[in-house]
Amino acid sequence: MNITTVMSSTSTPITPRGDMDHDALPSLGAAAETLPAHVTDLTWDLRHTLFMDVAGHHLLFGSAAPDGADGRTTGRP
Structure with a gap:
């Protein structure tokens, strides 16, 4: 798994490359x-x-999701 994170102001995309598994x-x-x-x-x-x-x-939608009560998490297929 290779993960790229690019921060821009208050918005950040995280791009995983590979299988998203346990x-x-x-x-x-x-x-x-x-x-x-x-x-x-x-x-x-x-x-x-x-x-x-x-x-x-679970990472995206469940109990393992990052605590973002004041933020927003979206997915992009």
Whole structure:
């Protein structure tokens, strides 16, 4: 799994390349959790993600999702 993060003001896309599975979950979660507090708009760019299992689903929508009560998380196929 290769992860690219590009910060621009308050919006940041995170682009994983590879399978979004249980093994990749810690790296993906860390990429989201280490974003600075001023980032309020996170986009998961999934164009280079060929496979996603339930762990990826939990990262994006479940209990493992980054705490973003004041922010917004979106996905881009």
